[in-house]
Amino acid sequence: MITKKLYILATAIMISVAAFGQDYQLVDSTFNRTKLDQDSLYYDDMAYLDDYHFFDNIFLLGQFGVSHSMSENTRFGNFFQNQRPSFNLGIGKWIYPSFGLRVTVGLHPQVGRAEWELCQWYPETFGNYNFNMFSSYFDGLVNFTNIVLKYKEDRVFNLIGIIGFGYNRVFGFDKEKCRIMREGIKNEEGVTYMNYDVNETPSNYFAAHVGLQGRWKVSNAWDITAEVTFNGTDDKYNGVGYDRVYDTYFDVLLGAQFHFKDGHGRRRFHYVKNLSSAVLERLARMQDDENEKLNEANMAIPEIFEKIKFSEALQTTVSFYVDRYYITDAQKKNLKSVATFLSTHPDINLIVTGYADIETAYPAYNLRLSQKRAQAVYDMLVDEFHVPANRLRIDYKGDTVQPYTSVNEWNRAVIFFLDRNGGKSQVLESETNQE
Incomplete structure (x- = not known):
């Protein structure tokens, strides 16, 4: 008999607690949204990029390799003697997964060569000469991989097209070699009759180039790159003009690329998906159904209802899309319910507590x-x-508290805690200091 009475009492208490849950519910309990079957949790068909700002998706680039001169007469010399070590530094920004911009500066030493006949007849006097070249380019970057294939954050290889313009400054010509070639070959009277004159004056020339870059992702922060660019510049860049429209050279460069963190704490573009409106509506219907059941339970045992201590959080919450804080029309209905609750409970105030899920960004942003x-x-x-206004006060937890452990997206929410007489919420009181 005693056991039976205890069972009845325990059952009554459980029902009454559930009944009061129509207005309040402990956040760390099994909230009714966890009853949603995971297989039925779906998203909007169209994913979209997170919001990005000017200083997001920035990268640094360092490269080394060779620059191969293709100016007048170099094709008649040894192929490998026309190459010099080359270095580049760059900074850039990806504006979209398929398009970006960068600025590079580098040192690209070059090789010039005297006329073929002179080099053949008098190789001890005429031949190759060296000079230095500082290059700076402003480039557009086109990610062909992301144009042809759907963007993937974890894709290892990307093929990138390069097109840009800039300028070259040539300087540091091989003075001794240029002097010898300028003096040339003299006859018996000491008069020069064969020579090759190189203009050694430092000069600036317009340049343009196109190229391809292969990029291999080795970590979230780092890429390895291999790049080939074909460059065109002024015919006189090598100190000699042959009435050509332009001279050319190409660069073959290996490099490393570092990606800075963006405002979300990530280093790569990130597409996000929202819970679909159908899912949000379904969650709201589930809450309404649950409230109706709890109302019935409340009416069935009013004498016990009055004796049970209030829980500390309203069951009604406000949900948000990822990285957003605007309130949708569907969520306005929940706010109307909260306003109604406050009007019918004049002795209770609320703490409006905001949350963010841990996957949105880094802690300070969240x-x-x-x-x-x-x-x-x-x-x-x-x-x-x-x-x-005096019935409400604001609190916010960022991602230091995650009230819903079943589905990360549900933590993009505002929860309402009781604030009787200006007191703090008991449910998260121990977590308040984590801010």
Whole structure:
């Protein structure tokens, strides 16, 4: 008999606690949204890029390799003698997964060569000469891989097209070799009759180039690159003009590329998916159904209902899209319910507490985002639903507290905690210091 009475009492208490859950519910309990079958949790068909700002998706580039001169007469010399070590530094920004910009500066030493006949007849006097060249380019980058294939954040290889313009400054000509060739071959009277005159004056010339880059991802922060560019510049860049439109050279460079973190704490473009509107509506319907059941339970045992201590959080919450803090029309219905609750419970105030899921960005960003969400809810309750401002106060947790462990997306929310007489929420009181 005693056992039976205890069983009945325990059952009554459990029902009454559930009944009061129509207004309050412990956040760390099994919230009714966890009943949603995982297989039915789907997303909008179209994913979209996170919001990015000017200083997001920035990278640094360092390269080394060879520059191969293709100016007048060099084709008649030894192929490998026309190459010199080359170095580049660059900084760039990917504006979109398929398009970016960069600026590079580098040192690209070059080789010039005297006329073929002179080199053949008098190789001890005429031949190759060296000079230095500083290059700077502004390039557009086109990721062919992301144009042809769907973008993947973890893709290892990307093929990138390069097209750009800039300028070359030539200087540091081999003075001794140029002097010998300028003096040339003299006859018996000491008069020069064969020579090759090189203009050694430092000069600046317009340049343009096109090329391809292969990029291999080795980590979230680092890439290895291999790049070939074909460059065109002024015919006189090698100190000699042959009435050609331009001279050419090409660069073959290996490099390493470092990606800085963006405002979300990531180093690569990231596509996000929202819970579809159908899922959000389904969650709302589940809450309504649950509330109706709890109302019935509440009416069935009013005498026990009055004796049970209130829980500390409203069951009604406000959900948000990833990295957003605007309130959708569907969520406005929840705010209307909160406003109604406050009007019927004048002795209770609420703490409007914002959260962010841990996958949105880094902690400091998530903290600001949760603050904006709480502020947006507060403003709408006060401005549109005319809740007295002194009935509400704002709190925000960022990602330091994750009230929903089953599905990460649900932590993009605002939860309402009781604030009786200006007191703090008991449920998360131990976690308040984590901000």
